[in-house]
Amino acid sequence: MKQLIASIAAACLLAGPAFAEGNLNIYNWGNYTPPDMIRKFEEKYNVKVTVTDYDSNDTALAKVEAGGHGFDIVVPAGIYVPIWIEKGLLLEARPDQMENFKNVDPKWANPTFDPGRHYTVPWQWGTVGVSVNRKVYKGDINTSSILFNPPDELKGKINVVPEMNDLMALAVHYVGGETCTNDMTVLKKVRDLLVAAKPNWVSMDYGTVEQLAQGDIAAGMNWNGSSFRSRLINPQLEFGFPQEGFPIFMDNAAILADAANVDNARLFLNFIMDPENAAMISAYARYGNGIVGSDKYMPEDMKTAPEVNIPPELAKAGFPIETCSPEVMKIYTRIWTDLQK
Amino acid sequence: MAVTQPNTDLVIANRRETRNRWLLLLPSIVILLAAAVGPLIVVVIYSFLTAGDYGGVVWHFSWDGWLGVFTTSDPFDGTLSLANAHISILWRSVKLSFLTTLFCLILGFPTAYFIATRPVTQRDGWMLLITIPFWTNLLIRTFAIMGLIRNEGLANGLLEWLGIIDHPIQMMFTDFAILLGMVYVYLPLMVLPLYASMERLNFSLIDAAYDLYATPFRVLRRVIVPAVKPGVVAGSILVFVPSLGAYVIPRILGGGTQLMLGNLIELQFGQARNWPLGAALSLTLLVMVTVALIVYVRASANEGD
Incomplete structure (x- = not known):
């Protein structure tokens, strides 16, 4: 009899997801969610996790706003978090009162986009900069002029990731403006700069890991972790931190206001603030994570990677990217449409 | 009377057939109306509204959508030109x-x-x-x-x-x-x-x-x-x-x-x-x-x- 019960129990365990205690639906950037960490979460809490990808903040926002999405967790960029909160799309889950919140780096514990962390938990942070194929160009790459006044070798071989806020922040600092400035002379300079630079760009597209590695493009505006992953395929690729100023961003996990699996979502937020799990995120997507103590679980190549460890002499050029006012956003959009024609 | 009887039957049969055809067509007509004409009306209405700051529309009449198809105004000096x-x-x-x-x-x-x-x-x-x-x-x-x-x-x-x-x-x-x-x-x-x-x-x-x-x-x-x-x-x-x-x-x-x-x-x-x-x-x-x-x-x- 005991044997029978044991074998039934074993069969139940083997059946896996069918007997899971629940579900969790994560809506995250593509190529960003480590499968091994998801498996660990599934096994630990006996929850079936489904991950769906998006390619931009706007895609995610539009889809969730439309309703009927069925997602529990979303991972918007910091500058979008205030929009998500203002629209009432996020649940005030109070992650700041969760057990593992003590692990959050003080630098990231009270960000301007979510004061006191009432809604969101750090996922990963990174920088916007330039990736360059050193086989094609050997000069200084710690400058935005790679994009805006490119050397002849790179003309017609540049991709710019179509993330409007990143590009605008980079360009505003390149012409000497302040983040989110509404100074019209600066913004006009930005427009003229970008319109003049665009003929040198071959594409404005996401998914650059493969294209950089395969040589479709020789340089581009990129995120440091993405550049890191391209380098692992093609060692010729290097990442530059523009000395004129480079934006620092953070993507943050949050629970949706209309989530169906709130309890599992809370477990997940707490789970990713555990240093060992945060290290798994970084090991996969190759960005820093904002969780203290995750370093010692990181793979060796992560600790020494030039893409993740900002050179001290360039560190002061980094600035946090911010949510600009609607009037500035309107001008950004106008410039943007002119660029994408 | 004996002559007209079959005729009436024929007319009734014809009518019934026409009605049956319409009934058979009804589901596809309803689907077409709901799936094609309905969204089209929404699109027409949206094209005459004002854009929201973060996407969506504000329920306020505006020609801006249609003007924007063919014209563009410079964000810095406001001059209107062809798009x-x-x-x-x-x-x-x-x-x-x-x-x-x-x-x-x-x-x-x-x-x-x-x-x-x-x-x-x-x-x-x-x-x-x-x-x-x-x-x-x-x-x-x-x-x-x-x-x-x-x-x-x-x-x-x-x-x-x-x-x-x-x-x-x-x-x-x-x-x-x-x-x-x-x-x-x-x-x-x-x-x-x-x-x-x-x-x-x-x-x-x-x-x-x-x-x-x-x-x-x-x-x-x-x-x-x-x-x-x-x-x-x-x-x-x-x-x-x-x-x-x-x-x-x-x-x-x-x-x-x-x-x-x-x-x-x-x-x-x-x-x-x-x-x-x-x-x-x-x-x-x-x-x-x-x-x-x-x-x-x-x-x-x-x-x-």
Whole structure:
């Protein structure tokens, strides 16, 4: 009899997801969610996790706003978090009162986009900069002029990731403006700069890991972790931190206001603030994570990677990217449409 | 009385049949109304509203969406001018769709003729070959083309190996790449209707023409083309209309800088957060397709008759 019960129990365990205690639906950037960490979460809490990808903040926002999405967790960029909160799309889950919140780096514990962390938990942070194929160009790459006044070798071989806020922040600092400035002379300079630079760009597209590695493009505006992953395929690729100023961003996990699996979502937020799990995120997507103590679980190549460890002499050029006012956003959009024609 | 009785029965039977037909049609009519006309009304309404700050619409009447289709005001000095960006995208869409149709016709015509002139037992096999591309998802086929034409891809590698070029030719992210992708994807849509009308062609007419000393070109022009014209018209429409609204192919092979109308519309609903403009652009596309269809069908019906 005991044997029978044991074998039934074993069969139940083997059946896996069918007997899971629940579900969790994560809506995250593509190529960003480590499968091994998801498996660990599934096994630990006996929850079936489904991950769906998006390619931009706007895609995610539009889809969730439309309703009927069925997602529990979303991972918007910091500058979008205030929009998500203002629209009432996020649940005030109070992650700041969760057990593992003590692990959050003080630098990231009270960000301007979510004061006191009432809604969101750090996922990963990174920088916007330039990736360059050193086989094609050997000069200084710690400058935005790679994009805006490119050397002849790179003309017609540049991709710019179509993330409007990143590009605008980079360009505003390149012409000497302040983040989110509404100074019209600066913004006009930005427009003229970008319109003049665009003929040198071959594409404005996401998914650059493969294209950089395969040589479709020789340089581009990129995120440091993405550049890191391209380098692992093609060692010729290097990442530059523009000395004129480079934006620092953070993507943050949050629970949706209309989530169906709130309890599992809370477990997940707490789970990713555990240093060992945060290290798994970084090991996969190759960005820093904002969780203290995750370093010692990181793979060796992560600790020494030039893409993740900002050179001290360039560190002061980094600035946090911010949510600009609607009037500035309107001008950004106008410039943007002119660029994408 | 005895004579009229069957007549009345006939009338009743006819009425019943008509009613039954309408009842049978009702589900599809309802679905069409709900799925096509309903959203269209929403799109028309949205095109006359004000754009929200973070996407969506504000319920406040505005001409801005429609004005934005053809005009643009400089954000810095406010001067109004023609929307060059939109017009160049519009022109690219029309140009590429026209070229796609033309190349599909040039490639599809001999293909369909070849199949139609095979023995009856072999034709099905050849037609099966034409439909093979449909077995794979459009997205995967488009990515496969990317693998062929990228700078370090098969085509450039082969040309370099043969010594024809010493630097890879930039094919990705150009109009050429989009055209190649569209011709490849839409070619079967041209071959199928062409074949259908060629299959019905009476080949003894061709023999008769030759017996009367017609040149091969004359046979083509005076016998084959007039007979298969319905196929040419149907094929051209099937290729031109989806080309005009193409989205995936220019998105992947055009690299985000060579926008077509479909991508411009998507942009308005996404990053640009201008839903009224997106709605107005969608309606512009709809009008363009309708006008193109009417002109084309009229022109091909008049000529030759």
